[in-house]
Amino acid sequence: MAKLSNVFISGGQPTVTYNPRAQLHLEDKLDEYLDMGHKILAITGPTKSGKTVLVRSKINLEKSCWVSGGQISTENDFWETVIEKYEGYTDYSKTESDSTELSDESGVDSGFDVKLLKMNGKTSSTETFSTEKSISRSRKLSTKAISTRLLIENLNNPIIIDDFHYIDQEVQTKIIRYLKDLIFDGLRVIIISVPHRAYDAVKVEREMTGRLIQMEIPIWEKEELEYIMRLGFEELNLVVPQELIDSFAKESFGSPHLTQDFCYKFCSRNCIRETLETETSLEKLNNESIFFREMASDTSKVAFDRLSRGPRQRTDRKERTFVDGTKGDIYQAILLAIAKTGPKTSLTYEEIRNALRNILEDQVPEAHEITRVLDMMTEISKTHIEGEPVVDYDKELSTLYISDPFFAYYLRWGTNIPKLYD
Numbered sequence: 001m002a003k004l005s006n007v008f009i010s011g012g013q014p015t016v017t018y019n020p021r022a023q024l025h026l027e028d029k030l031d032e033y034l035d036m037g038h039k040i041l042a043i044t045g046p047t048k049s050g051k052t053v054l055v056r057s058k059i060n061l062e063k064s065c066w067v068s069g070g071q072i073s074t075e076n077d078f079w080e081t082v083i084e085k086y087e088g089y090t091d092y093s094k095t096e097s098d099s100t101e102l103s104d105e106s107g108v109d110s111g112f113d114v115k116l117l118k119m120n121g122k123t124s125s126t127e128t129f130s131t132e133k134s135i136s137r138s139r140k141l142s143t144k145a146i147s148t149r150l151l152i153e154n155l156n157n158p159i160i161i162d163d164f165h166y167i168d169q170e171v172q173t174k175i176i177r178y179l180k181d182l183i184f185d186g187l188r189v190i191i192i193s194v195p196h197r198a199y200d201a202v203k204v205e206r207e208m209t210g211r212l213i214q215m216e217i218p219i220w221e222k223e224e225l226e227y228i229m230r231l232g233f234e235e236l237n238l239v240v241p242q243e244l245i246d247s248f249a250k251e252s253f254g255s256p257h258l259t260q261d262f263c264y265k266f267c268s269r270n271c272i273r274e275t276l277e278t279e280t281s282l283e284k285l286n287n288e289s290i291f292f293r294e295m296a297s298d299t300s301k302v303a304f305d306r307l308s309r310g311p312r313q314r315t316d317r318k319e320r321t322f323v324d325g326t327k328g329d330i331y332q333a334i335l336l337a338i339a340k341t342g343p344k345t346s347l348t349y350e351e352i353r354n355a356l357r358n359i360l361e362d363q364v365p366e367a368h369e370i371t372r373v374l375d376m377m378t379e380i381s382k383t384h385i386e387g388e389p390v391v392d393y394d395k396e397l398s399t400l401y402i403s404d405p406f407f408a409y410y411l412r413w414g415t416n417i418p419k420l421y422d
């Protein structure tokens with residue numbers, strides 16, 4: 001008997017519905033790396049594609065050091081995280097009863113009693129003679145020194161830096177340089193990031209020449225998403241129509257996160273809270289578009305509104321008429337055109353242009369105008385929208401990527417654009 005909330009889990013670590021994606025050998029590759037070591041493993045994959053879930057399913061969290069990129073602004077933050085994980089200290093002191101025997105100046109040998117928690121600053125030491133025969137010493141170690149010491153003591157425990165792309169590039173380089181010797185000594189280091197920040201990996205490569213293993217997590221195929229649904233519905237003793245499974249897979253835009261969300265909401269709407277005693281068949285959704293529209297997230301609305309507004313210092317933009325009689329400027333026209341393609345999550349310039357032709361009553365804007373807007377949207381995505389950029393136009397490949405499945409979903413269901421499909 002399982003609770004619904006333990007079956008379909010979106011935004012957390014699924015167990016019952018965990019799909020190892022065996023045919024991709026992701027777990028095998030991870031195991032192989034953990035066995036072999038002496039290199040960095042760089043895992044990349046689109047946002048919400050299951051990078052964190054994969055690593056967490058294989059790593060013993062107790063015995064590893066998990067660093068969240070979002071928490072790291074400086075190198076020192078990194079060292080502090082290691083110290084916190086291994087409950088290390090930077091201030092040591094000890095008292096010895098026989099002063100004449102005390103000759104060790106460094107004071108970092110065994111026998112020290114821990115007195116104080118972390119402190120920043122350079123290494124220093126002091127000595128105090130309290131009685132004729134006793135001496136007390138304290139020594140402050142830098143966060144870097146103590147972090148190194150703890151990592152050496154825990155060489156067999158992997159260190160994972162999740163959302164590595166959130167870390168400032170300069171800090172990223174410093175961290176990799178810092179870890180280099182430890183990797184040589186056997187420390188396993190896994191970094192997780194999104195692929196359109198491929199330059200992150202390139203920089204790491206430069207640092208690590210020949211000692212970087214790349215592992216890409218592809219977006220999910222329909223069958224892989226179906227696998228999640230099958231596991232979950234079976235666990236709850238439910239039979240659902242194939243049509244519903246097909247539609248959930250299609251609307252997931254390759255992300256298991258959306259699949260888990262749909263299934264949870266669908267069961268919840270049908271008042272299923274836990275495994276049913278007898279196998280029960282559920283009907284398909286009676287109004288699919290209402291169900292999907294309700295699930296479009298507000299986060300993506302913010303991104304959409306921001307993109308459709310364009311740059312702040314807007315010059316008077318030409319108003320354009322769309323085939324449905326509504327009006328909008330070039331930013332709205334392009335978003336609408338993208339949405340009308342499905343949206344596809346990767347679109348060439350030509351595809352965007354053709355889509356514009358289909359939705360505009362007026363003439364299609366000039367090529368340079370379109371590319372200028374695509375560049376601007378990319379810029380807005382990077383600098384004015386929180387989280388991962390939702391769109392990214394690659395000038396060299398003349399291709400626009402919708403890198404966020406939630407944003408693609410919003411384009412399809414969150415705006416009034418869907419009306420144009422019917």
Ligand SMILES: Nc1ncnc2c1ncn2[C@@H]1O[C@H](COP(=O)(O)OP(=O)(O)OP(=O)(O)O)[C@@H](O)[C@H]1O
Pocket residue numbers: 009010011012013014017018019020021045046047048049050051052053054163194228255256257258260
């Ligand atoms: N292997 C899996 N089997 C079933 N569901 C999964 C799997 N991987 C991910 N999911 C679902 O997708 C959600 C997001 O996964 P995860 O957090 O691992 O993605 P991510 O790639 O790390 O995303 P981000 O780039 O935002 O960090 C999970 O909470 C879960 O609902």
Ligand SMILES: [Mg+2]
Pocket residue numbers: 051052053162163
């Ligand atoms: Mg993640």
